[in-house]
Amino acid sequence: xxxxxxxxxxxxxxxxxxxxxxxxxxxxxxxxxxxxxxxxxxxxxxxxxxxxxxxxxxxxxxxxxxxxxxxxxxxxxxxxxxxxxxxxxxxxxxxxxxxxxxxxxxxxxxxxxxxxxxxxxxxxxxxxxxxxxxxxxxxxxxxxxxxxxxxxxxxxxxxxxxxxxxxxxxxxxxxxxxxxxxxxxxxxxxxxxxxxxxxxxxxxxxxxxxxxxxxxxxxxxxxxxxxxxxxxxxxxxxxxxxxxxxxxxxxxxxxxxxxxxx
Numbered sequence: 001x002x003x004x005x006x007x008x009x010x011x012x013x014x015x016x017x018x019x020x021x022x023x024x025x026x027x028x029x030x031x032x033x034x035x036x037x038x039x040x041x042x043x044x045x046x047x048x049x050x051x052x053x054x055x056x057x058x059x060x061x062x063x064x065x066x067x068x069x070x071x072x073x074x075x076x077x078x079x080x081x082x083x084x085x086x087x088x089x090x091x092x093x094x095x096x097x098x099x100x101x102x103x104x105x106x107x108x109x110x111x112x113x114x115x116x117x118x119x120x121x122x123x124x125x126x127x128x129x130x131x132x133x134x135x136x137x138x139x140x141x142x143x144x145x146x147x148x149x150x151x152x153x154x155x156x157x158x159x160x161x162x163x164x165x166x167x168x169x170x171x172x173x174x175x176x177x178x179x180x181x182x183x184x185x186x187x188x189x190x191x192x193x194x195x196x197x198x199x200x201x202x203x204x205x206x207x208x209x210x211x212x213x214x215x216x217x218x219x220x221x222x223x224x225x226x227x228x229x230x231x232x233x234x235x236x237x238x239x240x241x242x243x244x245x246x247x248x249x250x251x252x253x254x255x256x257x258x259x260x261x262x
Contacts, residue, residue, distance in 0.1 A: 032052060033084060034086040037087075038059075039207035041058060048060055062207075065200070067257075068257065069257065074097065075097045076139045077141045078142045079100065079102045088102040089117055092120050097141075100122050101124070105128055109124075130156045132161070137165065140169050143172045143173070144175065146175050146176070162260055169260045171187075174200070174254070191260060192260060196256065199254055201252045
């Protein structure tokens with residue numbers, strides 16, 4: 001989710017729009033509204049356990065794919081841009097890590113998540129992902145889903161992830177970017193080796209399209225007030241009809257598993 005700016009920085013118009021949208025999203029207070037990612041279409045959802053997870057099956061599937069191939073049981077995990085807390089909750093319930101901390105720039109969102117997930121042993125902390133408020137080598141795994149694309153200083157964020165990871169720790173990152181070769185170069189410059197890279201654009205678009213009616217019904221139920229309903233329906237239109245048109249041959253949705261190597 002959007003992060004605060006380094007001194008002297010300015011947001012672009014698109015980033016300001018994202019921040020405005022995020023502010024509205026925080027006003028949707030329903031306890032079932034725990035996901036904010038675009039989702040990922042899969043062939044099999046039989047592994048999903050709870051009824052709520054089944055309603056958010058595309059979003060849960062993206063969280064699962066982001067940490068694919070890793071055994072994170074007993075690991076110390078930091079989720080950057082933790083938003084509504086869904087990814088943190090998924091990690092705790094499906095992977096049994098030793099510790100999960102969610103980091104988000106919004107104190108309001110953090111307070112909501114600490115109340116919503118108080119029985120799951122997750123600690124949500126307010127802070128800037130470009131200046132992560134934890135000591136060096138504090139985590140074995142760092143995750144980020146979708147928020148990093150709008151950080152004003154992505155290279156600084158990657159450097160901060162590298163700093164807080166233990167030697168040979170993992171950075172699991174799923175996000176849409178307009179210039180993938182540049183991003184991969186910056187990740188490698190920050191000291192990461194790319195273990196896996198997947199272009200999942202088409203599967204993300206499928207999730208947005210296939211989730212159209214279900215997402216509309218979900219937003220109708222969680223909106224709460226007429227003003228929130230108006231915003232929720234606008235969000236539905238944006239996600240299911242406009243976002244799929246954003247992707248081009250150069251603007252792709254990528255998912256990486258990276259390892260700290262230097």
